[in-house]
Amino acid sequence: MNDDEHSDSSRMEATVRELLTEMKDASETIVDLAYASLMYNSKDMAEKVEEMDRDIDDMKFAIRTKILMAVRTKEDAREMTGVLQVASAADRISEAAGEIVKLLNVPKEERPFINDIINESDEKIMMTRISPRSDMAGNTIDQLAVEASTGTKIIAMKNRYGWIYNPDGDVKLRAGDDIIVNGSQDGFNRLKKFASGELPWEFPEMEFAED
Amino acid sequence: MNDDEHSDSSRMEATVRELLTEMKDASETIVDLAYASLMYNSKDMAEKVEEMDRDIDDMKFAIRTKILMAVRTKEDAREMTGVLQVASAADRISEAAGEIVKLLNVPKEERPFINDIINESDEKIMMTRISPRSDMAGNTIDQLAVEASTGTKIIAMKNRYGWIYNPDGDVKLRAGDDIIVNGSQDGFNRLKKFASGELPWEFPEMEFAED
Numbered sequence: 001m002n003d004d005e006h007s008d009s010s011r012m013e014a015t016v017r018e019l020l021t022e023m024k025d026a027s028e029t030i031v032d033l034a035y036a037s038l039m040y041n042s043k044d045m046a047e048k049v050e051e052m053d054r055d056i057d058d059m060k061f062a063i064r065t066k067i068l069m070a071v072r073t074k075e076d077a078r079e080m081t082g083v084l085q086v087a088s089a090a091d092r093i094s095e096a097a098g099e100i101v102k103l104l105n106v107p108k109e110e111r112p113f114i115n116d117i118i119n120e121s122d123e124k125i126m127m128t129r130i131s132p133r134s135d136m137a138g139n140t141i142d143q144l145a146v147e148a149s150t151g152t153k154i155i156a157m158k159n160r161y162g163w164i165y166n167p168d169g170d171v172k173l174r175a176g177d178d179i180i181v182n183g184s185q186d187g188f189n190r191l192k193k194f195a196s197g198e199l200p201w202e203f204p205e206m207e208f209a210e211d
Numbered sequence: 212m213n214d215d216e217h218s219d220s221s222r223m224e225a226t227v228r229e230l231l232t233e234m235k236d237a238s239e240t241i242v243d244l245a246y247a248s249l250m251y252n253s254k255d256m257a258e259k260v261e262e263m264d265r266d267i268d269d270m271k272f273a274i275r276t277k278i279l280m281a282v283r284t285k286e287d288a289r290e291m292t293g294v295l296q297v298a299s300a301a302d303r304i305s306e307a308a309g310e311i312v313k314l315l316n317v318p319k320e321e322r323p324f325i326n327d328i329i330n331e332s333d334e335k336i337m338m339t340r341i342s343p344r345s346d347m348a349g350n351t352i353d354q355l356a357v358e359a360s361t362g363t364k365i366i367a368m369k370n371r372y373g374w375i376y377n378p379d380g381d382v383k384l385r386a387g388d389d390i391i392v393n394g395s396q397d398g399f400n401r402l403k404k405f406a407s408g409e410l411p412w413e414f415p416e417m418e419f420a421e422d
Binding site for chain 1: 224290292303306307308314321322324327329333359364401
């Protein structure tokens, strides 16, 4: 293999790796968001799910094209078969989320069952508000390390500008924001004490930053 | 509707509800377990995934049969369509997990890529050991509320008797046990400090139990 081919193949690998990581991350959020759209009867949230589903589909096609164009050796081909398999699994998960949000077309009164199921699951979907007395107010999701500190993941939030779905870690929480999280009941009980200001937040930088 | 029919229909609802909740829970664990089997190159774990995949498939069929036998009115039918849709979404997710574990047939050297992807994801899979100095030793997963306290979920563990996959909350952790968890890097850093005994465990009963 000459240098040109080698750098082509490294570039391809870097792009495919990035795309596949993004697909995997998205496929892990989209299902929670789909269930949340049913819980809160939100067409908006369902549209975000459909948008993510389309993005994941596009990424799958992009990965396929890149791979088909760049694979040269049998070893490349074998490794890339695995990549295609993970991409197709992520796509399948996102299709499942697409199926779930289709239920929004059924009037809410005719699907009480589904909310019961979500409430009875190990992983529940719950909403709470950030109190002005909460240490969470004024900090970003990453600064708080919400998931590490409470076991709950913010999948959607409503601030003074409107709804944000699947918010990035650099989004700042403010007093009055509503957050929708996915997690266990224990985790939610813990989160609520932080969000209401009843418990002071333990900032991860001080308490359990990596050495 | 007479009383007999009504109680038939309630019984059916209770069973379907239980089955569907179990399917949803299983579909949320099986994908993590599938990625973990690749990370640790574990055929055993992959077999557990295949077993769960078959169980989920069986539950889907059981739900279908129950519904077809019991639906009597148009309202029943409409609500149950939603149930079938969620069941089929959970089944689709578990099939995706089945696809992921098939990659174990590719020799480990030929799939370095996949472990990189998992390491670069938001939700990672990591392993740590419970130290004799750790407060975690001697307590069950539920007593510790591991997920609420660290944001990481124990998806598999190895104790003196062997491996346990998707352990129940009443499983006790002991010094020397290895636990494989799914969660964010921040959460894992926090967990490691508890597991090594560097940080005392904050027991949820005392600190954030529901009022």
